Amino acid sequence: xxxxxxxxxxxxxxxxxxxxxxxxxxxxxxxxxxxxxxxxxxxxxxxxxxxxxxxxxxxxxxxxxxxxxxxxxxxxxxxxxxxxxxxxxxxxxxxxxxxxxxxxxxxxxxxxxxxxxxxxxxxxxxxxxxxxxxxxxxxxxxxxxxxxxxxxxxxxxxxxxxxxxxxxxxxxxxxxxxxxxxxxxxxxxxxxxxxxxxxxxxxxxxxxxxxxxxxxxxxxxxxxxxxxxxxx
Numbered sequence: 736x737x738x739x740x741x742x743x744x745x746x747x748x749x750x751x752x753x754x755x756x757x758x759x760x761x762x763x764x765x766x767x768x769x770x771x772x773x774x775x776x777x778x779x780x781x782x783x784x785x786x787x788x789x790x791x792x793x794x795x796x797x798x799x800x801x802x803x804x805x806x807x808x809x810x811x812x813x814x815x816x817x818x819x820x821x822x823x824x825x826x827x828x829x830x831x832x833x834x835x836x837x838x839x840x841x842x843x844x845x846x847x848x849x850x851x852x853x854x855x856x857x858x859x860x861x862x863x864x865x866x867x868x869x870x871x872x873x874x875x876x877x878x879x880x881x882x883x884x885x886x887x888x889x890x891x892x893x894x895x896x897x898x899x900x901x902x903x904x905x906x907x908x909x910x911x912x913x914x915x916x917x918x919x920x921x922x923x924x925x926x927x928x929x930x931x932x933x934x935x936x937x938x939x940x941x942x943x944x945x946x947x948x949x950x951x952x953x954x955x956x957x958x959x960x961x962x963x964x965x966x967x
Contacts, residue, residue, distance in 0.1 A: 736760070736761065736794070736802050736803055736823060736826075736832075737760065737796070737802070743760065743835060745797075746759070746760055746761070746796050746797050747759065747760070747835070748797075749796070749797025749798065750762075750797045750871060752797075753797075753870060753871045753874065754866070754867035754868075754870040754871045755867055755965055755966075756838070756864075756867050756868065756871055756961065756965065757961070757965065758834055758835050758836050759797075759835070759836055759837070759838060759871065760832055760835035760836065760837060761794040761795065761796060761802060761803070761823075761837050761838075762794065762795050762837065762838050762839075762871065762872055762874060762875035763792065763793070763794050763818060763823075763837050763838070763839045763843065763849070763875070764792070764793060764814075764839065764840065764872075764875045764876065764879065765790050765791065765792050765793075765814040765817060765842070766790075766791050766793065766879050767782050767784070767788040767789070767790060767791075767810055767891075768788055768789050768791050768806075768889055768896065768903065768907050769786055769787065769788045769890075769891045769893075769894070769895035769896070770787050770788055770789060770895050770896045770897075770898070770900060770903045771787065771894060771895035771896065771897050777809065778811075779809035779810075779811050779812075780809040780810050780811065780900065781810060781811060782810030782811055783810075783811070786810075786891070786895070787810060787895065788809075788810030788895075789806060789807075789808065789809065789810055789900060789903055789904055789907065790808045790809065790810050790811075790812045790814070790817060791804065791805065791806045791904075791907050792804070792805040792806075792808075792814070792817045792818065792821060793805075793875065793878070793879065793911065794823060794837070795874060795875045795878045797874070798918060798919075799874055799877065799878040799881070799918055800878075800914075800915045800918050800919065801878070801882075801911045801912075801914065801915055803821075803822075803823045804907070804908055804911045805817060805821045805823075806904040806905075806907040806908050806911075807904050809900075813842070814839075814842040814843060815842060815843055815844055818839070818843055818844075818849075819844075827846075827848045827849065828846075828848070830848075832848065835848070836848055836849065836850055836957075837849045837850070838850055838851075838868060838871055838872050839851050839872075840852070840872065841854065844947075844950070844951065844954070845951055845954035845955060845958065846950055846951075846953070846954040846957075847953050847954055847956075847957040849954070850868070850954070850957070850958050850961070851868075852864075852865045852868050852869070853865055853958070853962075860962050860963060860966040860967040861962055861966075863962075863966035864958075864961070864962045864965075864966045867965075867966065878914075881914070881924060882910065882911065882914045885910075885913075885914055885917060886910040886913070886914070888906070888910075889906075889907070889910065
């Protein structure tokens with residue numbers, strides 16, 4: 736993750752140039768990496784789509800590089816749980832990134848530091864915000880698609896990684912590092928493959944209801960401030 740002031744400013748400016756949303760420091764998303772193992776797998780690895788997988792969380796910067804990767808959770812784990820139990824999610828919650836924000840899909844909880852789309856937009860400003868959110872978040876989806884195109888062992892069409900789950904997690908991390916080297920070196924891009932992941936609905940069971948409601952309300956206020964300031 737960027738930490739020096741000039742690094743943060745570069746990322747902010749790079750994301751702002753996409754669709755006008757200010758102060759973005761990263762885009763977060765989860766993707767399923769199918770696994771195949773002849774030994775009996777714990778049912779926790781069976782994802783919502785019915786196959787064995789690991790759920791890998793990635794954060795990308797404005798150049799489409801992975802600046803944070805979490806590859807250790809079974810496929811049935813919800814994206815919001817992975818985020819809440821990741822180092823980057825915990826750092827964001829305690830203010831390590833200052834006024835910077837992350838963008839996530841509707842599977843992530845709305846927070847002052849993590850903005851998701853407006854579920855039922857009613858004003859033109861909210862529609863404009865959602866369009867800008869989609870345009871910006873498209874970068875993380877394209878980055879995941881390019882990653883899987885570069886390393887054909889990762890997509891479901893390859894049949895799944897034929898290794899023990901912990902080795903599959905290592906493969907995900909190492910190939911993400913190699914993807915970054917390719918991006919930084921300007922390597923030719925493979926044909927993009929549209930990411931087939933479905934957005935999950937937000938699911939939070941790790942916070943007491945009263946605290947969850949308070950955090951959500953603060954997130955709504957932050958999101959509305961950006962909507963009215965930038966897109967109103």
